[in-house]
Amino acid sequence: MRTFEKSTKLDNVCYDIRGPVMDEANRMIAAGESIVKLNIGNPAPFGFRAPEAVLKMMAENLPNTEGYSDSKGIWEARKAIVDYCQSKHMPNVTENDVYTGNGVSELITLSMQGLLNNGDEILVPAPDYPLWTASVTLAGGTAVHYICDEQSEWYPDIEDMKSKITDKTKGIVVINPNNPTGALYPKEILEQIAELAREHELILFADEIYDRLVLDGLEHISLAGLAPDLLTVSFNGLSKSHLIAGYRCGWMCLCGDKSKAKGYIEGINLLSSMRLCSNVPAQSLIPAALEHLESTKELLAPGGRIYEQREYIYDAVNEIPGLTAVKPKAAFYMFPKIDTKKFEIYDDEKFVLDFLKEKKILFTHGGGFHWEQPDHFRIVYLPYVEDLRKAMGALKDFLKDYRQLR
Ligand code: PLP
Numbered sequence: 001m002r003t004f005e006k007s008t009k010l011d012n013v014c015y016d017i018r019g020p021v022m023d024e025a026n027r028m029i030a031a032g033e034s035i036v037k038l039n040i041g042n043p044a045p046f047g048f049r050a051p052e053a054v055l056k057m058m059a060e061n062l063p064n065t066e067g068y069s070d071s072k073g074i075w076e077a078r079k080a081i082v083d084y085c086q087s088k089h090m091p092n093v094t095e096n097d098v099y100t101g102n103g104v105s106e107l108i109t110l111s112m113q114g115l116l117n118n119g120d121e122i123l124v125p126a127p128d129y130p131l132w133t134a135s136v137t138l139a140g141g142t143a144v145h146y147i148c149d150e151q152s153e154w155y156p157d158i159e160d161m162k163s164k165i166t167d168k169t170k171g172i173v174v175i176n177p178n179n180p181t182g183a184l185y186p187k188e189i190l191e192q193i194a195e196l197a198r199e200h201e202l203i204l205f206a207d208e209i210y211d212r213l214v215l216d217g218l219e220h221i222s223l224a225g226l227a228p229d230l231l232t233v234s235f236n237g238l239s240k241s242h243l244i245a246g247y248r249c250g251w252m253c254l255c256g257d258k259s260k261a262k263g264y265i266e267g268i269n270l271l272s273s274m275r276l277c278s279n280v281p282a283q284s285l286i287p288a289a290l291e292h293l294e295s296t297k298e299l300l301a302p303g304g305r306i307y308e309q310r311e312y313i314y315d316a317v318n319e320i321p322g323l324t325a326v327k328p329k330a331a332f333y334m335f336p337k338i339d340t341k342k343f344e345i346y347d348d349e350k351f352v353l354d355f356l357k358e359k360k361i362l363f364t365h366g367g368g369f370h371w372e373q374p375d376h377f378r379i380v381y382l383p384y385v386e387d388l389r390k391a392m393g394a395l396k397d398f399l400k401d402y403r404q405l406r
Contacts, residue, residue, distance in 0.1 A: 182328020
């Protein structure tokens with residue numbers, strides 16, 4: 001009988017939302033067990049609702065958004081995105097430089113497919129949002145990981161980044177604010193990254209999907225604004241800031257100097273038209289969304305859910321003997337460190353799996369983010385404080401006598 005195998009291109013693609021932990025979680029759910037999912041940045045299941053004005057705009061536009069749009073997106077959406085870019089001092093972006101996508105995910109993959117030839121290298125952070133490594137690999141490239149340093153607020157280690165640039169390097173991915181660490185990078189770090197790109201003629205890929213989810217009154221600085229003389233491909237979307245991950249609404253902008261990237265842009269245009277266009281009803285709410293940022297701000301201010309949940313999780317994790325964590329400044333993730341000697345942990349995936357089986361709570365192990373040591377895991381702190389409290393109680397109890405046997 002004829003059988004079909006998966007493409008060999010996928011052999012080296014590592015992506016965290018799969019594997020034995022997810023298999024076990026799915027088995028438990030199918031068996032009727034209820035599990036608490038602290039593993040995925042999807043706000044809706046945790047009682048977050050999209051702003052009313054945004055829902056209203058989409059509902060009103062629904063009858064007019066039945067057809068395909070221009071492959072880059074409807075003009076009103078791209079115009080609103082250009083205005084937003086201007087407010088963030090991102091240089092040289094016109095409606096022609098904006099591509100809407102079915103989430104940022106689709107555009108990350110597209111941006112790599114359009115650029116890479118076999119053997120090309122892209123610098124990607126470790127830990128990373130794993131879709132970046134997967135997309136580089138799928139496009140035939142090699143993801144070379146630069147370290148983000150926990151001792152320095154999880155900022156990129158510039159020396160490490162520098163040491164990993166070769167003549168095959170095409171670009172640097174910067175995820176700021178960061179998933180999974182919750183870090184927000186200061187201007188000095190971003191300037192040093194831009195300088196490296198300048199020296200080695202690299203493209204910057206700035207994943208800034210969490211730029212509207214910044215805590216403590218801090219300011220997010222767009223990388224593109226610090227590099228007007230370079231090409232920065234910048235990514236953003238509404239999944240997180242407007243709590244509508246399911247609507248699949250993201251965009252990508254080509255900022256700065258495009259004079260040396262005619263071929264690349266041709267490739268992007270081709271790939272963009274091959275998928276016809278992104279979801280048009282979701283595009284139609286972009287203008288309203290980018291005008292209504294108040295409800296997001298409320299979530300981030302003291303008394304707001306994201307702020308209070310961050311305060312709780314940071315204290316609760318650091319109170320558990322053997323765990324330490326850097327305080328997240330943005331997004332809704334924390335990446336705690338486990339004392340592997342104390343718990344004799346040699347396999348972080350097994351740790352997360354054992355915890356899931358015993359306590360029915362799901363985390364993602366550090367290895368899912370291309371973190372090489374078995375000493376980290378990611379917590380998504382989207383649930384209400386009461387639910388986080390139960391989860392942290394369970395973790396403390398679990399760790400009391402947890403040891404891995406080799
Ligand atoms: N980039 C980062 C850093 C993310 O954390 C995510 C989702 O978690 C995405 C991109 C993809 O977002 P979406 O495809 O929903 O726009």
